[in-house]
Amino acid sequence: MPYTLPNGKRDYVRQGKLQDAKPSARQARADNVKMNRELAKAGRGHKGDGLDAGHKVAESKGGPPTLANTQLQTPSANRSFSRNADSSMKSERSKKGK
Secondary structure, three states: OOOEOOOOOEOHHHHHHHHHOOHHHHHHHHHHHHHHHHHHHOOOOOOOOOOEEEEOOOHHHOOOOOHHHEEEEOHHHHOOEEEOOOOOEEEEEEOOOO
16 A cells, blocks of 8 residues: 555555545546436436446546446456556456456
């Protein structure tokens, strides 16, 4: 973890100041909230259902940031993609399957 204290615990205060407050992070968080609201309005999910809104074709791979390109997935399936050394995705196929 990039923001750790000497005792090995996560430093949320430092992370909030240095990472979470950046305009790009704030915009990404706003985009996620907007997409979740659109999914709820379309009846495809609701707050607290424990599912992630994942992209069918990843935005980094050219997929559009639209409601038609989203699907509800378990968090483990949505966050388990193989990564390259620069943190980019190796493929769109999750290690966990669907």
